Amino acid sequence: MSETGTQRGESAGVWTRLRNSGAVSGVAAAGALIVLFAVLSVVAPSFLTVDNLFNLASQTSVKAVMAVGVTMVIITGGIDLSVGSVAALSGVVGVLLMAEHGLNPLLGILGGLAVGATAGLVNGLLVSRVGLPPFIATLGMLSVARGVVLILTGAVAVFGAPDSFRLLGQGVLGPVPIPVLVIVLVAVVGHLVLTRTRLGRYAYVLGSNPEAARLSGVAVARHTTSVYVLSGVFAGLGGMIAASRINSGQPNFGEGLELDVIAAVVIGGASLFGGRGTVFGSLIGAFLVAVIRNGAVQLGIGTFYQNVLIGVIIWVAVWWDRYRRGKFGARG
Structure with a gap:
């Protein structure tokens, strides 16, 4: 086998090992989610109501969509602390395009995604x-995105989007909320990118050993x-879903949201040191964080205490x- 072929084979092997190791943590997070769900079903009778579960799914959609994008960044060994502010900016710009420039909801949503991509x-x-x-x-x-949001809005919510815009964040297709369908679509796209494209394979290698890459x-x-x-695109989509849920652009949306998103990705098995993570794990992490917050509300636990818990x-x-990386390294 040629040297190039050998290098490709080694890169593929590294990619597979790292991806699979992240999947194991995702399965563990799924187990924790099931246990928490069962406990809350007993101690908080209102937790299993249809209205609460619908709200839980819709609320989770924003964090889950954003978590898919942050997963890709963290796999490369990076971090994205701007997703909350970018989501707010995207949501505000998308609503402004519809309310003040007469764009239809589809073009307004695409405008919000373009802001996120930029x-x-x-x-x-x-x-x-730049380095x-x-x-x-x-x-x-x-800071920049949050400042631009405040400049554009004067720190005042933006209204005037057409009622049809509500479908993205509030609509249903049969018994299934449309935000849940968006989660599924984004998850499939993210999974295919990480497992079936060169970008995904190289993301794992970059996070594991950038110099070798x-x-x-x-x-x-x-x-x-x-x-x-x-x-940025997924943060923009999350911002548009959030804006659709209340049919307005809120300049203060997303403050501190990056904490929940990064928590979801890390809980789901991604490593902040790079080279490990899966879309499945991050989605489970997003639902776990959402269930923790929702359950805390059901039990009368305040937001401040919730933030402490998420930080811990x-x-x-x-x-x-x-600890796991240390053991793995010690075994060679």
């Missing part, structure tokens, strides 16, 4: 071309930029990832 592109270029650490690049975008001829800058663009869960998940 923000993701800027993030990606700052990381891959800024992902934490700094996306932290800056968090570069020496193997991987276009590191291009692929790094691409995952940030995808993260992130600590535990990252500690477990470090």
Whole structure:
């Protein structure tokens, strides 16, 4: 076998091992979700009502869609702290395009996605071309996007979108909420990208060993930029779903949302050190975070305490990832 063929075979093997190791954590998170669901069904009688489950699914859709994009970034060893602000900016711009410029809902949604993609592109270029650490690049975008939202709106909610826009966040197809169908569609797209495309394979390799990826001829800058663009698109879609649920653009939407999204991805088995994660795991993590928050509301636990709990869960998940990586490394 040629040297190039050997390198490709080794890269494929690394990609498969890392992807599968993330799937194991996803299964563990699924078990925790089932247990939590069962416990809440007993201790909070209103948890299993149709209205609550419908609201839970709709609320989860925003975080789940955004988590798919953040998963791709984290797999490469990066981070995206700007998703909450980008979602708010996308939602506001999408509603403004419909309310003030007369665009139909489909074009307004596409406009919101374009805003997210642009923000993701800027993030990606700052990381891959300028050389800024992902934490700094996306932290800056968090502030820039939030500032632009406030400039555009004057910190006042934007109304005037057509009623048909509500379908994205409130509609149903038969008994199934449309936001749940969006989750399924995004999950399929994300899974195919990570498992069936060169971008997905290289994302795992970049997160595992970026220098080896570069020496193997991987276009590191291009692929790094691409995952940030995808993260921006999914953040934009999450922002449009949230705006649709209340048929308005809210300038304060998404404040602190990046905490829940990153928590969902980490709980689902992605490693903040890169090279590990799956769409399935992140979706389970998103539902787990949503069920924790929803159950806390059912039990009368305040938002401040919920934030403390989510933060502690992130600590535990990252500690477990470090412990697991240490054992894996010790075994070679």
